[in-house]
Amino acid sequence: MNNKFITIGLLSSLLGILAKSAYREFIYVNNFVDFGIADSLPSFLFVVGTTFIGLTFIENKKEKKVVGMISFITVGALLYELEQIFTPMSFDIKDVVATILGGLVSLFLYKYILKKYQAKTL
Numbered sequence: 001m002n003n004k005f006i007t008i009g010l011l012s013s014l015l016g017i018l019a020k021s022a023y024r025e026f027i028y029v030n031n032f033v034d035f036g037i038a039d040s041l042p043s044f045l046f047v048v049g050t051t052f053i054g055l056t057f058i059e060n061k062k063e064k065k066v067v068g069m070i071s072f073i074t075v076g077a078l079l080y081e082l083e084q085i086f087t088p089m090s091f092d093i094k095d096v097v098a099t100i101l102g103g104l105v106s107l108f109l110y111k112y113i114l115k116k117y118q119a120k121t122l
Contacts, residue, residue: 001117002056008109009052016045040098047077047102048109055110066110074103 020042027038050073058065077099084091 005055012049044098044102051106
């Protein structure tokens with residue numbers, strides 16, 4: 001199961017880097033309207049990637065621990081987004097929504113993988 005977690009985590013992180021650099025630049029240079037995806041996708045993928053990389057390091061994956069870790073990562077990312085209100089950085093409410101969605105998707109994806117894994121071992 002850890003192989004799945006690290007694969008999802010690394011893939012999400014890589015996609016987040018590509019979304020922030022190549023995809024965002026492509027959208028801006030070509031003046032495409034992607035409804036803010038280029039701006040918010042990295043926030044979403046950061047939470048998913050960090051969560052699943054973190055899951056590989058938890059020995060005893062009890063639901064309470066996993067939910068706590070996902071919540072901690074999501075709240076940390078939200079604090080980073082909210083901190084941008086008070087700094088010269090650019091605050092965007094879509095990043096807040098993307099961060100929350102990243103946390104929810106991480107939780108549902110974890111539960112889905114756990115259910116499939118448990119079904120295979122029975």
